[in-house]
Amino acid sequence: MPRIVHFDIPSDNPERAQRFYQDVFGWKFDKWEGPMEYWMIKTGEDNTPGINGGLARRMPGQIGMTNTIDIPSIDEYVIKVQSSGGQILVPKMEIPGVGYFATCMDTEGNIFGIIQMNQKTK
Structure with a gap:
């Protein structure tokens, strides 16, 4: 989970x-x-x-602090966020040596991040 x-x-x-x-x-x-x-x-x-x-x-x-949620597949969860009524505010980006990150908004206007850890990113 x-x-x-x-x-x-x-x-x-x-x-x-x-x-x-x-x-x-x-x-x-x-x-x-x-x-x-x-x-x-x-x-x-x-x-x-x-x-x-x-x-x-x-x-x-x-505005305010942003929580980041660790997920197994950024591509899969971008689709889940959108199909559940959320939005992708900042699309998938690579963070070298860390993984892949996107900024999202839920159905209530709360902003959060999702991250797929992958230390092999350049």
Whole structure:
């Protein structure tokens, strides 16, 4: 069964947002070495319940945190989302060294991501 495995926090000022979450929750931030400006967030120890996330500059119109759901086939789930009344807002894209990602909207206007992990992507 697909599960939420990651969250993203949009930010107008990444440094300010990092200070806030560090001060309030003690979260740790590490700059990602990928093709975009992104910070990985460690929210706790790996042996405790919970998930980690990421922080990036806000894209136009982006509001609130986005949860990402791990799925076995991005192509299959894009069809499932659309046939169940949802929308694909950002089509399938490759994230080098991570996998394939798409941004979706459910029937209630909630935005979420789907990701097919595949570390062999270039």
